[in-house]
Amino acid sequence: MSAQTARGMRDFLPEDTRRRNRVATTIQSVFQRYGYEPMETPAVERIETLLGKYGEEGDQLLFKILKRGEGARLGEVDLGLRYDLTVPLARVVAMNAGKLVYPFKRYQMSPVWRADRPQKGRFREFVQCDVDIVGTASLLADAELIAVAHDALTDLGFVNEFRIHLNHRQVLRGIVESAGVAVDREGDVLVSLDKFDKIGVDGVCKELEQRGFESHVVDRLRVLMDATDANPDSGLDIIHEFVQSSPTGKVGLLQLKEMVGVLGAYGFPPGSVIVNPVLARGLSYYTGPVFEATISGFSGSVAGGGRYDNLVGMFSGQSIPATGISLGFERLVVIMEERGMFSDLPCPVGVLVTRMGPEFLYDSIEFAQQLRAIGVSVELIYEDRKLAKQLKHADARSIPVAAIIGPDEKAKGTVILKDLRRGSQHEVPRADAGDQVKRLLSDITGSR
């Protein structure tokens, strides 16, 4: 019998959970600040809901659930674990289209499952934080999502350490068209182009050649990448040059210009949101603006999203426009742990109430309750062990204050409050102890 989690699955011990909760509440409060409401959907969806939404690769990565009974023996599948939160949302909207108030703004933070091979910042079970706006084609919605991501990353502590990239599916189509690529090979080009950040101009060109693209196509895209590389802040101008011959591309460009204008009004620091002509994004359901957030020093994205105006229609036949972004919760946690960004998390327990012996136990319990009644988090020692051991336990748990009641204190109706960080202690009447404890705890958190 091996005590081990399944591949790519993790336990979260209390310290992990404390950190994760900090990230979750920080992100949630941003979502709520913009008027999004929480929503939840089942972990399990019908398999046909999931299949065919994420491309061939995605279908391979779905965790599938065998039918019960006879079907299991035959290997029949009728259910699967959700692969993301966007497709379930589209399903919910299709199911409840008449009941919802539009624009429907919801967020969801839930685990999703992918049968991927784990690596850094990648797991088989991982939490996504999705915010979406359903029922409006307005680009204000897309811009707002960028603002939400911007605020979330900022509040988490990544001030000036991230960048949000913005592009448009129709711009990409325009670029690809004008480079002379057939529509059915657009996907291949975009997949390679998207690796620009990682493998550079030469890497992308090499890959394009390997995929069999003619040299005039590769050369054209090389010019695009060189221009982007040289002037990362001139994305709109570069796109302008590259979509002249494409009506579709021009539409996309106009929309990007509009968004850039709107984003200007949000007042973000220069360079934190940029138009990136080579940002592609893999998922096939995007139809308009696409966005992605990166953090300096981390390869890969920490957020991604875009407009998907046709996804709801796949379920109901009734097309409803929608746009959304997903924050990569796990990657953010990984990066924040690496960079020591949780060092300010306080110990959840404020006071350890020690005990001196059987005859003083009830005093300790009464005192613990006295503190709990005023909202202090208190832990009581269960075993009758020597005081040194009890204080050691407080250390192990980083509890900042110990309360000691022995024969002397019992006789006088006092308690010793010991500040374990400083090593100082003083004896106070038990009636005043609540205020003293609160003062001590606020001193300790304030002085950090």
Added chain:
RNA sequence: GUGAGUGUAGCUCAAUAGGUAGAGCACCGGUUUGUGGUACCGGUGGUCGCGGGUUCGAACCCCGUCACUCACCCCA
């Protein structure tokens, strides 16, 4: 799915040319039976991932297998 690396005590790691395992930290006890985080002394703890093979003898060599890590594919 592909490739590379690593699996020895709870954790981080040692073990000299194959001779049946050791340190630090942690834990427990003591120096201090009312005071932790510093010091000193002692102690518990290991089927060397698992299975086979070579050998008088394997943690070490060979084969297989599993797990983890990293990278690719793809993605958060």
